[in-house]
Amino acid sequence: MSVTIDVVLPCLDEAAALPGVLGGLPSGMRAIVVDNGSTDGSASVAERLGAMVVHEARRGFGAAVHAGVSAATSDIVAICDADGSFDLAELPRVTGPVLAGECDLVLGRRIPVSRGAWLPHARIANAYLSRRLRARSGIILHDLGPMRAARRERLLSLGLRDRRSGYPLEMVLAAAREGWRIGEVDVTYRPRDGRSKVTGTVRGTAIAIADMSRLLRKRG
Template identity: 35%
Template sequence: MIVSESDIELSIVMPCLNEAETLAVCIAKARSFLARSGVVGEVVIADNGSTDGSQAIAEREGARVVHVPVRGYGAALQAGIAGARGRYVIMGDADDSYDFSKLDAFVEKLRGGHDLVMGNRFRGGIAPGAMPFLHRYLGNPVLTTIGRVFFGSPARDFHCGLRGFRREAILALDLRTTGMEYASEMVVKASLSELRVTEVPTTLSPDGRSRPPHLRTWRDGWRHLRFLLLYSPRFLFFYPGATLLLVSTAVFAWLLPGPVVFRGFGLDVHTLLFASAGIQLGLLSMYFWWFARTFASSAGLLPDSARASRLQRLFTLERGLIVGGAVFGVGLWLAAEAVFSWKAKNFGGLDYQITLRVVIPAVTAMVSGTLIALGSFLVSLLTLGRR
């Protein structure tokens, strides 16, 4: 029976790099699901340059092969999804760790209107030896928690490799990473774009390969963590910067009038100097949030932020220059006061406990004013129209 492309409802996509040992059984399970469920579908193998004959095995088992010259898990999946013909896609590894013969729950959720359906291995069951100890009790819980807190994702198994989605919805996210972090990017952008995301229980079995897996615990764990941090400028820059700025400003104001004894510790101009550095670093970190958010929005890496847009309208280049110039002017005035005080001493020795309480605020204001002015120029540059 010949099926036209318009009739295909589901594409089951498997990335493949030298999976000759397990590929045939994975394809057989996927085809048995399609036959049993009556779902009109296809099996697509996104081959990443296999040298063990995986392509011939796939074609012999009735799958369609998409050749992907660019190496990487994400690159293979991007090409496989782009080449899929179904309205829905279910993706999963070709190592026989996921059971492609039991995809009913995924299809049911997709037909019910969900855009992304994640498998949850912790709810469905993890067979002994299927997941390394560090992955199960450290990597997955930590990265899942970060994903839920940073991006409001409902997923409780952030890195399950078996997931289904509406093809057009995922293509519209413009996913760009080519490595293992592709799995994180999909969930992050789906959550930020407010797609309908849900989970279904799925099982995980030990993979059927005799060779080690492509996944490298520390390397790929760091790549996922790095991606989550880079895609959340608020948690990477804004919140730490705002906290540092507020705390440092409070300490600065507390110590500016004179030395303070706190629980037996004498705090003086040395602590005041550290508070000054904290103010400047906090301000710089908050500007980094603004730079990163502006660039990410203009480059299409993240959806537009209402908060950043309001800030941009309120704090224009001209206003930034005025505020920065005023703050710098205060610092310059304080610096002049310090010089005049020094002159009154015939440029001789000074009482540093007194003098530094003028010099440190002067330097703080001058540096902060310069940061505000230069930062305003950079934000304006980032918001210029692009061809």
């Protein structure tokens, strides 16, 4: 199979979700599962299902994604959670504008399929951060979600430094600073398999808000 796009999937204890997640991978895309210290055999499951596995010992969403993007070899890379909340079959919606040269960075705007898909505290936090982003930078986005796509070399050239929950926002801020065309497309959002390490807990959401708020203060 000719690989057109590498899909980076940060992973921490997602063994139960991986079969369904990887089963939706479109033709021509290669999954790079970045194991971020799993204890449930996630790496073995990913390897058995044909994914490339990268091990990143440093905990954090940014650390895992950076390791995956660094290991990728395709011109365009996509990023997505490995918890089953997204359908990888919808990735062409996100990668399409980048492939067509219409956008430099595309984010998937989460559209929940049920009330339980996006917990209230996580949705409120996302709306709060999106409003602050618009107020501080003029960037109009409705969602700072993790499903996104860009050209690999350009993404690495941004020199992103956050290795925790601030990474997604830092990417948007750095891309805007470089004059990138940033787009947004709708993607469905489903209840994840198991409990989220970030948005599934109030504490995790608070940490994400703190990380992203710190970046916005620096911007201001």
